[in-house]
Amino acid sequence: AKENGRGTYRFYRTALTDAANTRLALEAKLRRGLEREEMVLHFQPLIGIGDRKLVGVEALLRWQDPTDGLVPPDRFIPLAEETGLIVPLGDWVLTTACRQLKAWRDDGIMIDMMAVNLSPRQFQLPDIAERIRDVLAETGLPPHCLEIEITESALMEQAEATLTKLAALKALGIRLAIDDFGTGYSSLAYLKRFPIDKLKVDKSFIADIPSNLADMEITAAIIGLAQNLNLEVLAEGVETTAQLDFLRGKGCDTAQGYLFARPSSAEDLIRTLVEGRAA
Numbered sequence: 001a002k003e004n005g006r007g008t009y010r011f012y013r014t015a016l017t018d019a020a021n022t023r024l025a026l027e028a029k030l031r032r033g034l035e036r037e038e039m040v041l042h043f044q045p046l047i048g049i050g051d052r053k054l055v056g057v058e059a060l061l062r063w064q065d066p067t068d069g070l071v072p073p074d075r076f077i078p079l080a081e082e083t084g085l086i087v088p089l090g091d092w093v094l095t096t097a098c099r100q101l102k103a104w105r106d107d108g109i110m111i112d113m114m115a116v117n118l119s120p121r122q123f124q125l126p127d128i129a130e131r132i133r134d135v136l137a138e139t140g141l142p143p144h145c146l147e148i149e150i151t152e153s154a155l156m157e158q159a160e161a162t163l164t165k166l167a168a169l170k171a172l173g174i175r176l177a178i179d180d181f182g183t184g185y186s187s188l189a190y191l192k193r194f195p196i197d198k199l200k201v202d203k204s205f206i207a208d209i210p211s212n213l214a215d216m217e218i219t220a221a222i223i224g225l226a227q228n229l230n231l232e233v234l235a236e237g238v239e240t241t242a243q244l245d246f247l248r249g250k251g252c253d254t255a256q257g258y259l260f261a262r263p264s265s266a267e268d269l270i271r272t273l274v275e276g277r278a279a
């Protein structure tokens with residue numbers, strides 16, 4: 001039994017060490033990747049449901065790893081969040097996204113809005129409003145052209161402190177959206193008091209429309225809630241015309257998803273926009 005116990009201990013210790021080493025290696029690699037400018041932004045159109053017009057784009061982070069290729073954010077953002085690397089990474093995303101939209105607008109490509117994801121840890125920074133103000137000043141992007149997306153769960157964690165923080169952000173003149181709406185636990189009392197502009201219905205509710213009646217009810221309820229609170233509402237993950245027809249019927253303002261466009265590089269986005277206009 002003693003032998004057995006020691007063997008078991010050794011097994012667990014090895015497994016833990018391996019996991020820790022993998023994590024450390026990935027962290028070092030990510031840090032290096034940021035320094036070596038291996039990060040890239042892709043952009044996905046946000047579309048008006050009524051007129052199919054482009055209302056803006058969302059910046060989505062990718063890591064162009066020299067050995068692994070294009071790494072999606074779900075594979076490294078959680079680690080960046082845990083280690084605090086999300087702070088420099090998030091600053092890079094904000095600056096790069098704002099600079100890109102400013103450059104497009106200076107070239108006559110009048111996209112109205114750039115949406116940028118803010119991680120919970122960034123949102124908690126005491127000076128986040130100053131950081132965003134500095135990025136706007138540095139890039140020259142008008143504040144109303146920037147929309148910050150914060151997840152529902154990040155906002156509801158400390159709702160009173162959130163209220164103050166959101167007010168400071170709103171005072172910059174930027175737009176605020178609640179991301180992944182419906183997956184957290186919103187207090188309606190707070191939702192009413194938050195100075196937000198938009199709810200983004202989480203794509204998990206859209207995926208099984210029109211076969212899942214419960215998802216259709218929830219989506220319709222969120223759209224109704226947004227309308228009653230005078231907020232814009234966007235449906236994420238729209239892949240089919242059946243989903244689009246349902247959303248239009250419920251009065252949803254805007255949508256985002258593969259039905260319209262996948263996230264793409266800046267060059268590919270502009271190429272399709274220009275071709276679309278010419279056609």
Ligand code: C2E
Binds near residue numbers: 044072119236238263
């Ligand atoms: P999100 O903010 O909810 O972004 C939407 C995700 O849905 C994106 O995944 C997008 O590619 C994907 N998507 C868009 N249309 C469709 C569709 O029709 N069907 C399906 N199945 N998916 C669709 P992506 O780019 O892999 O990003 C995943 C998550 O990573 C994002 O979810 C966001 O939470 C996070 N993320 C991405 N970029 C950043 C960033 O710059 N900063 C932070 N903090 N998080 C980011």
Ligand code: CA
Binds near residue numbers: 058149179
């Ligand atoms: Ca988002």
Ligand code: CA
Binds near residue numbers: 179202203
């Ligand atoms: Ca989302």
Ligand code: CA
Binds near residue numbers: 180
């Ligand atoms: Ca998400």
